[in-house]
Amino acid sequence: MSDPPVQDTSPTFLGMPSFQRAAKVALADTQQRRNLAHATATIRAKRAAAVAEVEGWEELRLAGAGAKDEALHHLPDYLEQLEAALTARGATVHWARDAAEANRVVVDLARAKGTDEVVKVKSMATQEIELNEALEEAGIAAWETDLAELIVQLGEDRPSHILVPAIHRNRAEIREIFARRMGAVGRAAPADLTDEPARLAEAARLHLREKFLRARVAVSGANFAVADTGTLVVVESEGNGRMCLTLPETLITVVGIEKVLPTFADLATMLQLLPRSSTGERMNPYTSMWTGVTPGDGPQEVHVVLLDNGRSRVLADEAGREALRCIRCSACLNVCPVYERTGGHAYGSVYPGPIGAVLNPLLRGTATEVDRSLPYASSLCGACFDACPVRIDIPALLVRLRTQVVDEASGRSAEAASMKAAAWMFGDHRRLEAAQRAATLGGRLLGDRTIRSLPGLGAWTQARDVPTPPTETFRQWWARTHGDAEGDRDDAGDAEGDRHDPGDQPVEPEQDIGGAVPHTSEEGP
Amino acid sequence: MSSREEILARLRVATGDVTSQPGERDPVPVVAETAGAAPDTLELFVTTVTDYRASVVRCTPEQVGAEVAAALVRARAHTVLVPPGLDTSWVARARDAGLRLRADEGEDGGPLTAQELDGIDAVVTAARVAVATTGTIVLDHAPDQGRRALTLVPDQHVCVVRADQVVLDVPDAVALLDPTRPLTWVSGPSATSDIELDRVEGVHGPRTLDVVVVG
Numbered sequence: 001m002s003d004p005p006v007q008d009t010s011p012t013f014l015g016m017p018s019f020q021r022a023a024k025v026a027l028a029d030t031q032q033r034r035n036l037a038h039a040t041a042t043i044r045a046k047r048a049a050a051v052a053e054v055e056g057w058e059e060l061r062l063a064g065a066g067a068k069d070e071a072l073h074h075l076p077d078y079l080e081q082l083e084a085a086l087t088a089r090g091a092t093v094h095w096a097r098d099a100a101e102a103n104r105v106v107v108d109l110a111r112a113k114g115t116d117e118v119v120k121v122k123s124m125a126t127q128e129i130e131l132n133e134a135l136e137e138a139g140i141a142a143w144e145t146d147l148a149e150l151i152v153q154l155g156e157d158r159p160s161h162i163l164v165p166a167i168h169r170n171r172a173e174i175r176e177i178f179a180r181r182m183g184a185v186g187r188a189a190p191a192d193l194t195d196e197p198a199r200l201a202e203a204a205r206l207h208l209r210e211k212f213l214r215a216r217v218a219v220s221g222a223n224f225a226v227a228d229t230g231t232l233v234v235v236e237s238e239g240n241g242r243m244c245l246t247l248p249e250t251l252i253t254v255v256g257i258e259k260v261l262p263t264f265a266d267l268a269t270m271l272q273l274l275p276r277s278s279t280g281e282r283m284n285p286y287t288s289m290w291t292g293v294t295p296g297d298g299p300q301e302v303h304v305v306l307l308d309n310g311r312s313r314v315l316a317d318e319a320g321r322e323a324l325r326c327i328r329c330s331a332c333l334n335v336c337p338v339y340e341r342t343g344g345h346a347y348g349s350v351y352p353g354p355i356g357a358v359l360n361p362l363l364r365g366t367a368t369e370v371d372r373s374l375p376y377a378s379s380l381c382g383a384c385f386d387a388c389p390v391r392i393d394i395p396a397l398l399v400r401l402r403t404q405v406v407d408e409a410s411g412r413s414a415e416a417a418s419m420k421a422a423a424w425m426f427g428d429h430r431r432l433e434a435a436q437r438a439a440t441l442g443g444r445l446l447g448d449r450t451i452r453s454l455p456g457l458g459a460w461t462q463a464r465d466v467p468t469p470p471t472e473t474f475r476q477w478w479a480r481t482h483g484d485a486e487g488d489r490d491d492a493g494d495a496e497g498d499r500h501d502p503g504d505q506p507v508e509p510e511q512d513i514g515g516a517v518p519h520t521s522e523e524g525p
Numbered sequence: 526m527s528s529r530e531e532i533l534a535r536l537r538v539a540t541g542d543v544t545s546q547p548g549e550r551d552p553v554p555v556v557a558e559t560a561g562a563a564p565d566t567l568e569l570f571v572t573t574v575t576d577y578r579a580s581v582v583r584c585t586p587e588q589v590g591a592e593v594a595a596a597l598v599r600a601r602a603h604t605v606l607v608p609p610g611l612d613t614s615w616v617a618r619a620r621d622a623g624l625r626l627r628a629d630e631g632e633d634g635g636p637l638t639a640q641e642l643d644g645i646d647a648v649v650t651a652a653r654v655a656v657a658t659t660g661t662i663v664l665d666h667a668p669d670q671g672r673r674a675l676t677l678v679p680d681q682h683v684c685v686v687r688a689d690q691v692v693l694d695v696p697d698a699v700a701l702l703d704p705t706r707p708l709t710w711v712s713g714p715s716a717t718s719d720i721e722l723d724r725v726e727g728v729h730g731p732r733t734l735d736v737v738v739v740g
């Protein structure tokens with residue numbers, strides 16, 4: 001059998017410029033940068049406090065990684081077990097090779113119900129396959145019900161953060177969007193709407209309740225799918241998930257095949273890890289679990305769409321497969337100095353931040369400009385690995401992907417050898433940390449917030465993160481930038497866009513977090 | 526080849542290097558949460574629930590009716606939903622105070638519709654288990670809690686938790702749950718942080734959560 005197919009880049013992101021070029025545009029948006037800096041700093045502090053409460057956090061991370069690895073290493077077996085458990089409980093299981101197939105399944109199911117609208121719970125998987133667009137094309141309105149998704153949808157915008165998709169919007173902008181757009185698609189916002197968060201939430205409650213009460217079909221994703229019981233889990237805050245999962249007659253859940261957990265007991269680990277890592281709460285307000293159909297309670301027609309869409313390709317990559325452990329908590333985004341300055345849109349995918357920089361090229365390959373540039377969208381500071389509840393070694397994966405990009409562009413080369421040294425260094429966390437500390441210190445002495453070089457890597461690190469103009473091949477870019485002078489770089493990947501205003505820069509996250517989290521064992525941020 | 530067969534075949538090739546058997550790993554480790562210097566479990570539960578800005582009181586079995594009624598009156602509830610298996614002594618005082626009790630029975634004799642539920646102010650339920658370290662109540666929607674919609678649409682949820690139902694942490698709770706039942710984990714009132722990360726209580730679920738701990 002040939003290699004599993006890559007995920008097609010969706011039309012939204014086709015022709016995206018490289019990360020570095022898109023980041024430059026994002027960096028110019030001071031409002032967004034301010035919103036982001038505030039938001040990520042707030043979540044970082046909350047997460048640090050919530051994690052510090054759990055003495056055995058490192059043990060938990062190991063258990064979380066272990067549960068996901070067990071599922072991934074035996075994915076076909078666990079998927080078959082999941083399917084059997086779901087079917088036994090009255091659910092119907094569909095399999096989708098790619099986005100088009102998944103969308104077709106959902107559109108056909110909605111059509112069969114004779115409905116012209118569905119309510120939706122925030123779901124990365126359905127964003128990935130652009131289900132809303134597919135439904136719209138079929139004449140079916142898809143109402144996003146998560147407050148942030150509603151803001152994004154009404155603002156005809158794209159999400160920029162996994163957890164807080166409207167993180168780039170401030171309250172005044174949200175008020176304006178609600179006042180202007182709600183009336184066109186349902187109950188209008190109150191005339192005297194202010195930009196107080198409580199009033200904005202109230203407007204959303206009233207606007208959406210009308211839709212919840214009449215909806216006959218809901219579409220959701222799932223955070224976890226438990227193989228041994230057939231239980232699906234949605235973790236949320238607002239109650240819109242509960243509304244969608246409970247009130248309509250028909251529920252369609254689109255689940256990436258990597259969401260499988262081997263056993264119900266593994267949920268204990270995940271429910272300890274996810275909320276603390278994600279929103280920095282001991283527990284999120286609502287978690288719903290359902291196992292097929294429960295007569296007399298909730299949807300009586302339950303469908304599950306198991307989605308591949310490039311995941312089997314990632315799984316086939318022995319080193320890359322650990323990226324599939326991701327539980328989309330967004331902790332790595334919030335600690336990332338690059339993400340904090342550029343925001344999510346520059347990543348050219350629904351998966352932004354450090355995990356996006358890894359996952360997108362793994363899922364989609366490195367054929368496009370944006371996917372080739374993503375492995376460079378990082379300063380390799382290591383904060384993402386420290387924060388990751390399932391211990392995905394994002395820096396090591398980024399380095400490996402850089403190697404791949406370089407190899408593909410220029411064949412084996414001297415640079416590739418230097419990459420090997422990098423892989424060795426990043427393969428061991430302690431070595432990385434030592435290098436990191438030295439480099440950060442060096443940067444600081446130079447009055448600079450970015451790492452200009454890592455010991456032992458020489459010229460290679462000098463060239464990373466340099467913008468890639470579209471007309472240039474990678475080889476040309478490499479030749480040009482390889483000998484580039486230190487002082488004259490406009491280095492968007494290092495997020496130095498506002499070097500004219502150094503006082504405005506947030507503290508480097510690795511410092512920020514490092515001081516705040518009293519960790520017990522070797523991996524504390 | 527069907528999509529199913531093709532995906533499974535891809536995955537078998539993709540995991541061709543794996544030598545272990547499914548289920549061969551060590552038993553799922555149970556990592557207890559401590560939440561600082563824990564006082565007794567019940568006190569911890571009261572503290573963590575309070576942190577979510579939910580109201581929580583402790584009382585004796587004889588006082589449940591009075592505490593439930595007080596919570597309902599405080600939130601100015603007029604109509605109160607009573608799940609079919611609820612201990613009716615818990616809502617007797619509320620009825621005496623003039624609140625209107627409703628069963629899950631609509632105009633047409635069937636269960637209440639979502640529209641009908643939307644007209645009801647509050648619901649009183651029991652719980653299946655509660656988690657001290659996280660301040661969480663887990664409902665398994667047995668008759669003393671009612672089907673899921675009952676604790677979702679009304680704007681106030683008064684939940685009576687027996688002291689012996691409060692366990693220390695999440696693994697303890699998971700071990701007690703029946704996965705074949707629908708389960709709802711509730712930690713404080715509905716909330717969002719989507720607007721500049723300000724936590725705002727109350728979006729779609731009940732905006733008021735009152736917990737009564739008995740014993």
Ligand code: SF4
Nearest residue numbers: 326327329330332388
């Ligand atoms: S990679 Fe890790 S930290 Fe980042 S979103 Fe995924 S699970 Fe969270």
